[in-house]
Amino acid sequence: MSDVAVTVIIPVYNAADFLDACLESIARQSLGFERVEVVAVNDGSTDDSGAVLDGWARRHPNIRVVHQSNSGAPGGPRNRGVDMARGEFLFFADPDDHLGPDALRRMVEIAERNDSDVVLGRIRGVGRGAPTEPFAATVERGDVWSTRAMFSLTPHKLFRRSLVVEHALRFAEGVRLAEEQPFIVPAYLRARAISVVADYDCYYLVDREGFAHLTKQQPPAASFYSAVRAALRSIVGLTEPGERRNELLVRFAKVELMAKFGPNYHRWHSAERQESYARIAGEVLREFIPPEVMTGFSPLVRLRARLLREGGRTDELISLSRHDSLAWAELEPGPGALEWLDGGRRTALLVRSSHYRGTGVRRVRHGVLLRHADGYEVLVPAGRATATDAPLTARVVLDLHGLHRYAHRPGRWDLLLRVTAGDGHNSHDVPLVVPAPGEGGKHRPLPGRARAVRLYARGVRPMAARLGRRPDGRVVLVAVDFRAVARKVRRRLRRR
Numbered sequence: 001m002s003d004v005a006v007t008v009i010i011p012v013y014n015a016a017d018f019l020d021a022c023l024e025s026i027a028r029q030s031l032g033f034e035r036v037e038v039v040a041v042n043d044g045s046t047d048d049s050g051a052v053l054d055g056w057a058r059r060h061p062n063i064r065v066v067h068q069s070n071s072g073a074p075g076g077p078r079n080r081g082v083d084m085a086r087g088e089f090l091f092f093a094d095p096d097d098h099l100g101p102d103a104l105r106r107m108v109e110i111a112e113r114n115d116s117d118v119v120l121g122r123i124r125g126v127g128r129g130a131p132t133e134p135f136a137a138t139v140e141r142g143d144v145w146s147t148r149a150m151f152s153l154t155p156h157k158l159f160r161r162s163l164v165v166e167h168a169l170r171f172a173e174g175v176r177l178a179e180e181q182p183f184i185v186p187a188y189l190r191a192r193a194i195s196v197v198a199d200y201d202c203y204y205l206v207d208r209e210g211f212a213h214l215t216k217q218q219p220p221a222a223s224f225y226s227a228v229r230a231a232l233r234s235i236v237g238l239t240e241p242g243e244r245r246n247e248l249l250v251r252f253a254k255v256e257l258m259a260k261f262g263p264n265y266h267r268w269h270s271a272e273r274q275e276s277y278a279r280i281a282g283e284v285l286r287e288f289i290p291p292e293v294m295t296g297f298s299p300l301v302r303l304r305a306r307l308l309r310e311g312g313r314t315d316e317l318i319s320l321s322r323h324d325s326l327a328w329a330e331l332e333p334g335p336g337a338l339e340w341l342d343g344g345r346r347t348a349l350l351v352r353s354s355h356y357r358g359t360g361v362r363r364v365r366h367g368v369l370l371r372h373a374d375g376y377e378v379l380v381p382a383g384r385a386t387a388t389d390a391p392l393t394a395r396v397v398l399d400l401h402g403l404h405r406y407a408h409r410p411g412r413w414d415l416l417l418r419v420t421a422g423d424g425h426n427s428h429d430v431p432l433v434v435p436a437p438g439e440g441g442k443h444r445p446l447p448g449r450a451r452a453v454r455l456y457a458r459g460v461r462p463m464a465a466r467l468g469r470r471p472d473g474r475v476v477l478v479a480v481d482f483r484a485v486a487r488k489v490r491r492r493l494r495r496r
Contacts, residue, residue: 004062005035006089006104006158009081011074012040015095016048018206023056023063025098031105038063039084040095041077044070049095075171075179078155082170085161092155092180096206103202107158110195114141117191119158120149121202127375128207139196144188145244147196150251153231155180156203159187172227176219178256181231189238207375218268221276225284228256232288246293253289257281257308258301263325263426266318278312285309298363298421300324329353329419329428332393335435335444344450344467345401351385351430352393355421361385361394368398369416369429370406370477378406379418398432404454404465407479412468415475432475446475 008026012019027033042050042065053065066080078092089108093099107119123130131152139147155171163169167190172179188194232252239245260277268274285308294305304320307313331337332350339348355364366382380403385394396417407413416429434444450467457463462482470476 003035004037004087005031005108006037006091007081007085007087007161008036008038008091008093008104009078009085010038010040010093010095011043011077011081012045012049012053012095013043013070013074014045014047014049016045016052018096019049019052019056022093022095022098025101026093027060028101029099029104030102031108033060033062036062036104037085037087039081040065041080042067043074043077044068071173073172073174073176073179075175076173078171078183079173082161082164088161090159090161090164092157093203094156097156098204098206100201100204102200104158106197106200107195107202110140110197111158111160114193114195116141116193116195117160117163118149118187118193119195119197120147120152121156121158121197122200123152123154123156123203123205124201125377126204126206127377128205130205132379134196135198137196138198139194141193141195143191143194145247147194149188149194149196150185150248153178153181153184154205155184156205157184163187163191172230175223175227177224178227178231181227182234185231186234186238189234218273221273221280225256225280228252229284229288232284236288246290249289249293250296253285253293253297253305257285257289258297258304261304261308261317261321263321263327265321266325267321271314274318275312275314278308278314278317282308282310282312324426327354327421327426327428329355329417329430331430331433331435332390337435338433340447340450341397342449344447344452346397346399347432347450349396349398349417349430349432350388350393351396351417351419352390353419353428354392355419355426355428356387356392356394361387363421364394365418365420366396367418367420368400368403369418370403370413371416372409372413373411374409376409378408380406382417400450400467403477404456404463404479407463407465407477410463410479410481413477413479415477433473434469434475435473445469 026036026038029036040053042053050067057063057065071077082090089111103121107121110116111119120134122135133148133151144150167186169183169187171183235245235248260281285305294302304317307316330352332352337350341348366385368380368382370378382396382398385396388395415432417432418427418429420427446467446469453464453466455464463479465477465479468476468478
């Protein structure tokens with residue numbers, strides 16, 4: 001057996017500004033950097049990425065760097081890294097992201113404990129979205145169904161190398177989106193066991209201003225759906241027809257098919273691209289997605305699916321997209337929008353939203369979004385809303401008493417209500433605002449129990465938090481690190 005526990009594979013293209021942070025997060029792993037090797041494939045970068053990688057490789061013999069001509073997509077560099085890897089496990093990272101310091105140890109240990117071939121470590125989005133469904137609870141030994149793994153198809157996971165080699169798993173090459181699906185989906189289905197680390201942020205998915213994230217791009221329909229088709233062929237080939245297979249297909253119907261024709265579809269600048277996506281998505285629906293898979297979707301989405309099956313009726317799809325783009329959510333205007341309960345432990349909001357039409361509030365999800373000043377976000381699920389007599393209006397009760405436990409960083413956290421449509425794709429964030437009693441009036445103060453200071457700990461770091469209010473009435477959570485405060489006090493005393 002190799003002395004290398006984990007090979008971290010990084011495809012690199014023009015990421016010089018972020019590489020040091022990514023590599024430092026790997027070098028600081030509690031697993032021990034001596035048990036880790038890094039294979040970085042410089043995919044024809046035109047900035048200083050190659051020089052940064054070579055500098056790290058000179059200082060650390062367990063970092064291997066390959067320079068190649070640009071392949072146009074990360075799939076080829078990842079495959080080359082797989083061919084070079086010596087570790088018992090593989091982990092795929094992107095150069096603009098980073099790992100939590102205890103990530104690899106936790107994932108390797110749970111894999112060894114359970115003979116797991118795949119481990120999902122909780123992914124934290126920083127300024128961008130991240131999958132949440134598979135990380136509701138830690139799973140020691142599960143499968144693709146019990147872990148809800150299919151709702152996290154990014155490559156940032158731990159894989160046993162023997163699984164990858166035995167089944168010749170490969171990323172799609174030359175595909176700029178969904179290239180990981182032909183690798184991830186059969187890995188899930190062929191794994192002896194899948195584990196989930198849900199109590200620790202293993203991987204930080206970072207939105208970098210000015211960095212060309214492929215997830216924000218719209219690739220040609222033919223290349224995108226070629227990768228999706230490969231994943232769907234794995235599902236059809238490795239599962240039996242019926243409810244369990246359909247449960248896996250729901251994710252692809254929701255994300256890869258129907259979501260493409262939502263509120264932004266009518267804004268695409270290329271009519272040719274609109275038509276090609278509609279045509280090929282209709283082919284994929286007819287080939288892989290039985291009609292019964294769509295029964296749980298809203299009537300609007302089912303109508304969209306019928307139009308796609310009938311040959312991609314672009315004009316009608318564009319009209320439906322314009323309808324979807326009218327989705328909205330807001331607090332009920334006036335002083336009755338926010339009511340404090342239990343002296344400030346909870347608050348009741350009157351929310352108006354287009355998402356409540358049709359099925360009412362039953363298929364709408366609500367959560368409290370904590371957004372730090374640096375863009376870091378935490379979403380805390382909230383209970384279901386109750387309908388009111390007013391049209392398109394619901395009463396949502398939020399428990400604010402325990403929110404401080406999610407404030408991982410000192411500073412100010414804005415509090416927002418996230419209202420998400422039943423299909424999971426249309427979300428709106430509504431700030432929590434203490435309303436003013438009238439025109440030109442002052443915002444009402446927070447009740448005493450809301451302002452109360454709550455003590456807690458993040459690891460060994462003592463913290464305190466309280467709810468506060470900005471001048472515009474927005475409710476915020478202010479978290480303080482006692483150690484940072486003590487350092488400031490000491491500095492001030494030394495100046496005197």
